[in-house]
Amino acid sequence: MTYGDVVGGRWGCRAVAVISPSKWPGSRSNTRLPSADPVSERATLFLIRRTLCSQLGEKGRSTPSPIDEILPPLTSSNEVDLQLYAFIAIIIREFVQTWYSKITPDQVFVEEVVNVIAHCTRALEQRLRNVDLESLFFDELPELLEVHVQAYRTAHRPFNPRPFQSNPREIYHSICPFPALSPVPHLESESSIQQQKENEAVYRQLLVQGVLAVLLPTEDLENDCLMAIVGQIFSEMILGGAIGGKASEPWLLWEGITKLAEAIQGRLRNKSNTQVGFDGSLTDGKGPAAFDISGRSSKSWRIGQAIQNTFWLVLQYIFLALSVARLVVITVASSTHLPSRIAPTMKVTGSVPLEDEVEPPRLTNSNTAPKGRVTATKQPILKMKMWSCAAVLLDLSVRMPWLSAAISMVQWAAVAGPGEVGNTDGILDKLLSDAIQRHILDPSLLPLLLRTARAALFPNNAPAPPRQIPSAPEQLLIRRRGAEAILSLVPPKIQEVYFGPGEERRVNEVEELLNILDDSYCNKHLMYGAVELILTRLMPELAEKGVEELLEERLS
Known part of the structure; x- marks a missing residue:
């Protein structure tokens, strides 16, 4: 051999x-x-x-x-x-x-x-294969995050003087009620902490039992020992230990944000190192290469320098205009070959209403739909909640209300304006959908993502030794590093315009944005809500029937 x-x-x-x-x-x-x-x-x-x-x-x-x-x-x-x-x-x-x-x-x-x-x-x-991943990841999950951000800021905003302040966790739980996380745990009440843990454990067991009742064949459901072991593995080790435990800790989330920002910064740095000037010359970042001015008068040299700078500036603008025109032509030409976002048996018979009070579009057959009724199967990309979620995260309506209004106007013009390029299956809508499918929802990225997750959760293919929870000063330092990593992705001029002058002020502003993950109990609402949303989209039966009803239906 x-x-x-x-x-x-x-x-x-x-x-x-x-x-x-x-x-x-x-x-x-x-x-x-x-x-x-x-x-x-x-x-x-x-x-x-x-x-x-x-x-x-x-x-x-x-x-x-x-x-x-x-x-x-x-x-x-x-x-x-x-x-x-x-x-x-x-x-x-x-x-x-x-x-x-x-x-x-x-x-x-x-x-x-x-x-x-x-x-x-x-x-x-x-x-x-039957789940609309675009809607799930860019509309429903961002909406969940947006609700969390708004509830957290409302709960932690002081309305009364200190002796009369309410518990922020109770306010958050009243805004976003979640039975599995009741009652709100108090440090001075050991019974409330223990009861909340028991309710959370029961919820995880019920959730996993419902999933197994939908997915497993009947012969495996009848094996009580097997169901108990598999249910324990999923409910306690995956849901309880990873999602409800480590993934809800603020310092761990801040560390993850820091690593993600550093990875993006590394990719941007590698990409910038490969870029070359269009004229192929070495410059000092202010214009063409300097030349010897000995023997020339200061005035004549300044005139010549101004003429030269103007020439290069005009040339750069011409090059930029030609590049933009070429991009627009190629984009419009290629959009006609992109797949439609509307199902073959459906068609759009009207524009998408923008008012929240209007009844949302229903999935209706094109032969029986009333005239003017929207029968599009998918939400336009420009109307998905990821845009409003980003605005809420950045507190855009408070810091720059004029910019928020301008973006809303552009969004409305793209969706309902001439040509409806941003409406469902419009040119811009199909281009954005194609970019999402190719760069974000690419199935070839899944093995790399799983490999990275395994390296983080199980270094050396074994559970990492229990990590000591960082102290309060160490957690503040982790949050500060995350803020600095995020700021490194933003050009300095944009930082100054949005956050104002002063590096320390900018870091403090970003730290304030990261404070939405400061409470592990509130984070659990977000994590379990995301898990429940994903599972109900994969298995609609979980939202329609209880666990006992599902098991009885399968075993009978």
């Missing part, structure tokens, strides 16, 4: 840890270590085979079988399956095998857990 026999084949064959290196010719070591990079493909395959494939007939084989032939497929993409199986392997190794291996060496139960998860992921993928 050669080394090529071990590592050849598809991606599933490149994990060589199942064959002892002592059998190789000239081997000097008794063990073979995985790649130094814990998230590399080699190390990932080593982890999956050692945890999930050790009892699946791999012994005695001269060449290991590919992973996709041993384990059931999770999705239609092998790259996504690889990253998901890495998550499953870590969770089963750290949280299931630690106690199950003490009971019995049998691995059948682990296989059953993997099969249950595979059933869920395949069913979710099929449902995901």
Whole structure:
């Protein structure tokens, strides 16, 4: 057997840890270590085979079988399956095998857990194809964030002097009621804290049981032991530990914002380093290269310099105008070939109403729709809540009301003005939708996102040691670094116009914007609301029926 026999084949064959290196010719070591990079493909395959494939007939084989032939497929993409199986392997190794291996060496139960998860992921993928991701990520989730920001600022705005101030958490909870987070925990009342934790745990169990009742086949639903273990893994380790726990901590959210801003800054820096001036000359940033002025009078040199600067300025404006004209022509020409955002059986018979009081457009067949009724299946991109959410986050209506009004006027003109270029399926609408699909909702980005998430949550393919919660001064320092990272993405001139002069003032202003994530209890409302919204879009049954009704319907 050669080394090529071990590592050849598809991606599933490149994990060589199942064959002892002592059998190789000239081997000097008794063990073979995985790649130094814990998230590399080699190390990932080593982890999956050692945890999930050790009892699946791999012994005695001269060449290991590919992973996709041993384990059931999770999705239609092998790259996504690889990253998901890495998550499953870590969770089963750290949280299931630690106690199950003490009971019995049998691995059948682990296989059953993997099969249950595979059933869920395949069913979710099929449902995901029918979800309007544009509306979910750019309209509904931003609307949820906008409500959170407004409720947080209202709750933390002092209306009365200090002796008569109300608890901000109670005000927030009254504005955004969430039964699972009742009652509002008080530090001086241990019973309220304990009762709120119990209600939250029951909510997570009910949510997971409802998801499993929709996705799993009947024979798996009848296995009470399997349902209990899988439900515990999803409700406590994923929902409770990750989303309701770590992801709700303010300092962790600020750190995530800082890393994201630094990553964007790095990409922008790399892109700027590759740009070259259109004239190919080296400049000092103020104009063409300086030249020797010895022997010339100061006045004649200033005149010549002014003429030269004017010439280059005119040339730059001409170049910019030609570039913009070329972009507009190419954009308009290419928009005719972009796919329509309206379903084939639907058509727009009128303009989209802008008033909030008007009844929203309904999904109606074009043959029976009244004249003038909008039958568009999707919201125009320009009317989605991501724009108003950004304005609320930046407090635009307070800082620059004239700019907010001007943007609203431009938005209205694009959607309802001549040509309705921003209306559903208009030229601008299709261009924005195409840019979102190509640059943000690109499925090829999912494996990289899962790999990055695994590296952050499980460094070295194992749960990170419990991190000590930063002290109050350390959390303030984390928030300040986040504010500085955000400001680094904004040009200095725009900073000065929007926030005013003074670097310290600008940092304080951005820190004030980041304070919307300052309360972990309020953050839980946002996190659980987002999870519930996503699940109800994937599984509308959860919004229509209770968990007991779903289980009774499936098991009967």
